[in-house]
Amino acid sequence: DQQVKQNSPSLSVQEGRISILNCDYTNSMFDYFLWYKKYPAEGPTFLISISSIKDKNEDGRFTVFLNKSAKHLSLHIVPSQPGDSAVYFCAASPGGGADGLTFGKGTHLIIQP
Amino acid sequence: EPEVTQTPSHQVTQMGQEVILRCVPISNHLYFYWYRQILGQKVEFLVSFYNNEISEKSEIFDDQFSVERPDGSNFTLKIRSTKLEDSAMYFCASKLDLDGYTFGSGTRLTVV
Numbered sequence: 001d002q003q004v005k006q007n008s009p010s011l012s013v014q015e016g017r018i019s020i021l022n023c024d025y026t027n028s029m030f031d032y033f034l035w036y037k038k039y040p041a042e043g044p045t046f047l048i049s050i051s052s053i054k055d056k057n058e059d060g061r062f063t064v065f066l067n068k069s070a071k072h073l074s075l076h077i078v079p080s081q082p083g084d085s086a087v088y089f090c091a092a093s094p095g096g097g098a099d100g101l102t103f104g105k106g107t108h109l110i111i112q113p
Numbered sequence: 114e115p116e117v118t119q120t121p122s123h124q125v126t127q128m129g130q131e132v133i134l135r136c137v138p139i140s141n142h143l144y145f146y147w148y149r150q151i152l153g154q155k156v157e158f159l160v161s162f163y164n165n166e167i168s169e170k171s172e173i174f175d176d177q178f179s180v181e182r183p184d185g186s187n188f189t190l191k192i193r194s195t196k197l198e199d200s201a202m203y204f205c206a207s208k209l210d211l212d213g214y215t216f217g218s219g220t221r222l223t224v225v
Contacts, residue, residue, distance in 0.1 A: 034214070043117070043204050043216035044156065089156060098144050098168030100158030101214070 003027045004092050006104035014112050019077040021107050023090030026071065030092040034101065035064060035075045038087045047088075048075070077109075085111045115139040119205050119217035126195055126224055134190045134220045136205030145188045146206040146214070147180065149173070156204065162188065195224045 005024045013019045021035075031052045036044035050057040050064045050073065057064050063076045077084055087108050091101040118137040126132050138145050147159040160170040160180055167180065177199075179191045188207075192199055202219040 036216075041218070043119075043206075043218045045216070046214055091156075098161040098163040100146060100161050100169055100171065101148075101156075102158065103148075103156040105155040 004090055004102050004104040006090055006107050008107050010108040010110065012110045012112055013080050015082060016079045019080045019084065019109055021075040021088050021109065023073050023104055024071055025092050029094045031095045032093050033066060033073050034091045036089040036091060038089060044089055080111045082111050082113065085109060117205055117207055117215050117217035119220050121220060122218065123221045128197055128224055129194050131191065131193050132195055132222060134203050136188045136217055137186050138188055138205065138207030139215055140186070142207035142209045144208045145182065147190045148204045148206060149201040150204065151201040197224050200224045
């Protein structure tokens with residue numbers, strides 16, 4: 001039962017270009033969405049989040065777009081840098097408080113020089 | 114920058130033994146979590162803890178598991194009678210409010 005789906009296991013992008021990572025969800029109760037970045041042997045690192053009342057949130061090179069009607073969100077990284085190479089996880093929760101996160105399986109982003 | 118600290122980084126245990134995984138969350142955070150990631154699979158929620166009690170737990174978090182916040186700083190996950198399928202990376206996380214979950218670097222548990 002995949003409530004959060006990241007259908008691309010990997011993505012290769014040239015340095016300087018835009019990286020677009022996609023995520024779909026099925027649970028209508030999800031109200032809060034986050035993107036995490038993970039390097040091997042480290043814990044996930046929070047990147048950016050968005051609540052369902054917004055359709056866009058921007059932080060530096062990272063922008064998250066949310067399309068509630070399509071139950072789809074995406075993370076845009078521009079320009080992509082070599083240090084962005086990592087596994088990116090989309091996560092969702094029904095809201096704030098103590099709710100646990102439901103993660104997608106991750107997309108391995110590879111930035112090529 | 115404040116960190117969530119987990120010890121040990123790697124734990125090997127025999128099947129049937131009990132293990133305690135330790136975490137020191139960020140000091141002013143209010144919500145505490147345990148997640149796990151079995152090799153090659155996604156990160157899975159286990160349990161959340163708030164106001165000195167369990168707030169939410171997943172189906173994975175059965176009677177074999179327990180959590181404690183024995184003092185003002187530590188947050189532990191105990192697994193009684195470990196099974197081979199408990200082998201995974203276990204991540205502790207904490208947060209203050211809606212935003213900004215902070216994860217620890219994880220404990221790799223290997224059950225042999």
